[in-house]
Amino acid sequence: MKRFLGFIIIIEAIAASAFAQTQMPVQPETISVSGTARVSVAPDRFTFVAGVQTAGPSVDAAVNENNAKTASVIAALKKAGATDRDIRTSNFSIYPQQDYREGQLPRILGYQVSNNITVTRANIAEAGKLLQAAISAGVNTSSGLQFEVSDPARGRDQGLKAAFDDARSKASALAQAAGRTVGRAISISEGTQPAPPMPFPRVMAMKAEAQSVSEVPVESGAQELTFNVAVVFELR
Secondary structure, X not given: OHHHHHHHHHHHHHHHHHHHHHHOOOOOOEEEEEEEEEEEEOOOEEEEEEEEEEEEOOHHHHHHHHHHHHHHHHHHHHHOOOOHHHEEEEEEEEEEEEEOOOOOOOEEEEEEEXXXXXXXXXXXXXXXXXXXXXXXXXXXXXXXXXXXXXXXXXXXXHHHHHHHHHHHHHHHHHHHHOOOOEEEEEEEEEEEEEOOOOOOEOXXXXXXXXXXXXXXXXXXXXXXXXXXXXXXEEEO
């Protein structure tokens, strides 16, 4: 009797194991690929840095001259269309101008004062006009003219779809080479990388003397956004 009961228990255990195996989901075979797409978007915002450098025999003299010229530049920018929100002071510095001679302590000859203003404006067409206004008002250093896309979502949907299509195309080619076909997408992850701004100003010259300055010609060009996706497809 005991032998019979043991035989029954073994049969039940085998049956339970077989049933459990039939209930376990079968993991599909997969193929992992990446897709890339690039979308060109026209910039809608520009930024540049305009600076005023002055020198004087004393700190007070150099600062006072710089303050007067910087105030004129700010007033000229606002008259040309910039608002308080478009203009911010990005750097202010004072450096002694020293005479170095061998065997002697440095001798201070005067002081140099620099005040940099960063201008950011949403109307691309006004870039040249604002540069012209700043230079005419006394700016003698300038740098960093850049054109930007203010809304990162612009071109996103188009770029992500194109990147996914690129990934599926790669997966299909690999599957075909292996005599298989591609099924549904099992997982998708994405990452977006904006390329460095492409446009550059054609002219960025400063006028040392107060005289009539023509409008600075600039070209905004286009900014290229790169979209990347990683997709895992079912392999049939």
